[in-house]
């Protein structure tokens with residue numbers, strides 16, 4: 691079976707999936723969209739209000755900003771794959787629960803295996819947490835990491851700039867490096883990986899995790915072989931439907 695055909699099958703499986711309670715509250719699941727082979731795979735957190743209605747990823751305000759970022763970076767949205775760590779909208783856009791992430795990860799894992807992207811770009815701290823068990827997004831945004839041989843770049847979620855305009859320029863600057871990230875010459879800025887849950891990084895342990903978006907100050911990129919602590923997902927106060935929950 692070709693990768694394209696299997697991706698289509700996964701889409702159909704997600705559309706009827708009831709493996710976690712999020713199925714009860716959805717209008718439509720959002721499997722993701724893009725070609726079967728891509729250089730860049732973007733992974734966000736979860737569908738929001740508009741995504742839940744349309745069944746497509748990143749179609750709300752954050753999606754419009756993502757489109758702007760891609761255009762400014764000279765990357766065609768039709769040539770990348772965009773999905774989320776969970777495929778159904780959590781109530782009031784709250785963070786996905788660990789059991790929901792666990793139930794849904796089989797789909798994302800197979801999508802990654804089929805797509806074989808040169809670079810995975812995580813958007814926000816929830817998707818970052820799937821790959822990077824250390825640091826804070828304010829410290830490691832815009833950096834590349836070698837995660838078991840897969841190049842992963844951590845970025846803020848575009849919705850972060852909607853709530854904290856100061857992050858807009860940070861995202862623009864990080865996205866401006868997208869083509870560099872997919873270059874075969876570009877090396878990960880972090881050391882070689884260890885087995886999952888992985889990661890050696892270039893950062894010292896971050897302060898206590900917070901669900902609040904953080905300042906956009908550019909981090910130091912001095913390498914270090916010290917592994918650092920995980921930054922677990924933190925539940926947040928429910929937000930109005932039009933808000934996106936991820937930073």
Ligand code: SF4
Nearest residue numbers: 707710713778793794
């Ligand atoms: S979030 Fe994932 S596991 Fe849960 S119902 Fe939707 S597709 Fe299934």
